[in-house]
Amino acid sequence: MENKLQTCLKSIREKTDFKPEVALILGSGLGDYAEGIKIEASVEYSQIEGFPVSTVQGHKGRFVFGYVEEVPVVIMQGRVHYYEGYPMSDVVLPTRLMKLMGAKKLILTNAAGGINENFRPGDFMMITDHIATGVPSPLIGPNLDDLGERFPDMSQVYSKRIQEVIRKAAQDCKVPLQEGVYVQLTGPNYETPAEIRMCRIWGGDAVGMSTACEAMAARHMGMEIGGISCITNLAAGLSKEKLNHKEVQEIADRVSADFKKLVTKVIATM
Numbered sequence: 549m550e551n552k553l554q555t556c557l558k559s560i561r562e563k564t565d566f567k568p569e570v571a572l573i574l575g576s577g578l579g580d581y582a583e584g585i586k587i588e589a590s591v592e593y594s595q596i597e598g599f600p601v602s603t604v605q606g607h608k609g610r611f612v613f614g615y616v617e618e619v620p621v622v623i624m625q626g627r628v629h630y631y632e633g634y635p636m637s638d639v640v641l642p643t644r645l646m647k648l649m650g651a652k653k654l655i656l657t658n659a660a661g662g663i664n665e666n667f668r669p670g671d672f673m674m675i676t677d678h679i680a681t682g683v684p685s686p687l688i689g690p691n692l693d694d695l696g697e698r699f700p701d702m703s704q705v706y707s708k709r710i711q712e713v714i715r716k717a718a719q720d721c722k723v724p725l726q727e728g729v730y731v732q733l734t735g736p737n738y739e740t741p742a743e744i745r746m747c748r749i750w751g752g753d754a755v756g757m758s759t760a761c762e763a764m765a766a767r768h769m770g771m772e773i774g775g776i777s778c779i780t781n782l783a784a785g786l787s788k789e790k791l792n793h794k795e796v797q798e799i800a801d802r803v804s805a806d807f808k809k810l811v812t813k814v815i816a817t818m
Contacts, residue, residue: 564589566613568622571651575658577800582612600638617816631736640686640765656775660756661783673726675775680760682733696768710774717813728753732760741785
């Protein structure tokens with residue numbers, strides 16, 4: 549894996565030597581965010597030797613380098629999911645790569661199903677913690693000592709400082725903000741009502757198919773992390789509606805202007 553990381557890094561460095569401070573992973577509804585920044589360079593995933601390529605509709609496949617206001621960023625436009633059939637080490641490879649490019653902070657975004665009965669589609673939830681028991685840990689296997697220690701502490705995956713930045717940014721942007729615990733399950737199927745009841749008993753407020761594994765890999769490497777979910781639907785059993793990806797995309801698109809405004813403010817002030 550270390551060799552693969554170095555191969556990917558070398559492949560990117562042949563195309564750009566841009567050094568980001570912040571890494572941003574775009575979830576559903578934020579896919580075109582990268583087009584609105586001051587772009588310095590972009591690298592298609594298909595141009596990076598050994599890099600996994602996203603197969604999900606609505607997820608482009610490239611790194612975009614540039615500036616959000618004055619902050620140098622690398623944006624992952626299209627993420628790789630475990631349900632696409634990649635090993636977990638490949639799913640988190642882009643996160644690790646962005647740290648090796650120079651990024652010290654990571655903002656994770658996603659579309660998620662609301663478990664908390666106070667949530668409504670279109671709400672934003674700041675992630676205060678996560679439950680990743682439903683997917684394999686990205687740290688299983690030989691430890692990559694150059695990246696981090698064998699048994700990393702996960703008592704504060706999501707930085708308290710960045711949480712304060714997100715709260716203040718939401719206030720300044722007049723964007724209502726929920727807070728809660730994100731549960732990652734494998735997908736690609738949506739959860740059953742019984743699984744959602746289980747997630748609620750665990751203490752989950754929202755559920756999705758990404759993010760927690762990336763946060764674990766980033767924390768292992770010492771990155772400072774913030775996370776925001778867009779609640780695009782009520783999870784199974786909480787409404788009479790059937791769940792489908794088209795509806796998720798529609799809700800995400802509807803609130804994307806507020807999402808972009810919030811993310812820009814967070815990056816500019818963190």
